[in-house]
Amino acid sequence: xxxxxxxxxxxxxxxxxxxxxxxxxxxxxxxxxxxxxxxxxxxxxxxxxxxxxxxxxxxxxxxxxxxxxxxxxxxxxxxxxxxxxxxxxxxxxxxxxxxxxxxxxxxxxxxxxxxxxxxxxxxxxxxxxxxxxxx
Numbered sequence: 001x002x003x004x005x006x007x008x009x010x011x012x013x014x015x016x017x018x019x020x021x022x023x024x025x026x027x028x029x030x031x032x033x034x035x036x037x038x039x040x041x042x043x044x045x046x047x048x049x050x051x052x053x054x055x056x057x058x059x060x061x062x063x064x065x066x067x068x069x070x071x072x073x074x075x076x077x078x079x080x081x082x083x084x085x086x087x088x089x090x091x092x093x094x095x096x097x098x099x100x101x102x103x104x105x106x107x108x109x110x111x112x113x114x115x116x117x118x119x120x121x122x123x124x125x126x127x128x129x130x131x132x133x134x135x
Contacts, residue, residue, distance in 0.1 A: 029117075030117075066080070068091060072087045072090070
């Protein structure tokens with residue numbers, strides 16, 4: 001394993017509720033750095049597709065995602081750091097600030113990087129289970 005120059009797409013099996021109140025298997029996919037990945041005893045990972053880390057920097061320990069908020073383009077867009085679609089005026093923001101921005105009308109998550117795939121499920125988590133006032 002190297003020190004974070006590579007990222008791996010992993011799937012985590014889980015269960016989700018259905019509209020009828022039952023449960024069904026599902027998979028949550030995300031990207032992890034090699035510093036976050038640990039080998040599974042007896043499982044060969046040599047066939048796992050890999051991609052260079054778009055940030056291009058080594059990570060000695062697990063590094064949090066870094067987001068950038070690009071208000072120059074319309075609509076205002078949240079990108080993952082290093083996204084080639086972000087303008088040079090995009091400013092770094094923390095994850096909670098990125099989520100807060102996405103909660104504002106007119107702000108979108110970039111689909112050309114990991115922003116939409118990573119942040120939108122977090123933002124939507126629990127929305128279908130929310131109770132209306134008086135329930």
